[in-house]
Amino acid sequence: MRRVFLVVLLAGVIYYTYVAFADLNFLTRTGRPGPGFFPRVIGISAIFIILWALIDELRKGADEQEKANPEAWQDVVMLMALAIGYAVLLRMFGGFVATVIFLGVTLMVLNRTQPLKNFALAILIPGGVYLLFDRVLNANMPPALYDLPI
Secondary structure, three states: HHHHHHHHHHHHHHHHHHHHHHHHOOOOOOOOOOOOOHHHHHHHHHHHHHHHHHHHHHHHHHOOOOOOHHHHHHHHHHHHHHHHHHHHHHHOOOOHHHHHHHHHHHHHHHOOOOHHHHHHHHHHHHHHHHHHHHHOOOOOOOOOOOOOOO
């Protein structure tokens, strides 16, 4: 199953990298990094990392392969439901509030033993992303349907 996942992921990353090279400019007219700079770096890096993981997986024997754990599927379904909930929250409350809620709930579900660390991460990571994008880079966060006084 992991091999199939890596092959599908590799195909997606190759397409992503193709789009970065075909449609996005590497540099702007002024010589600064353009919209294709980071997608190219990320795409090429991802291709090498996935190829490395795929080769490592192919070298493993059949005896080392993981057995399917039915309890792991519960986590997968829960994360998919949380991701759908995040998409709804993102539209309703905007980027910062939705990310705080999503990250807080997800960490509390997956890591119940460290609630203080979960709370700190749920506040600090979206806060850092907000400061980086909204204040430093002057890029807007996703807007909200309901404007909250934050």
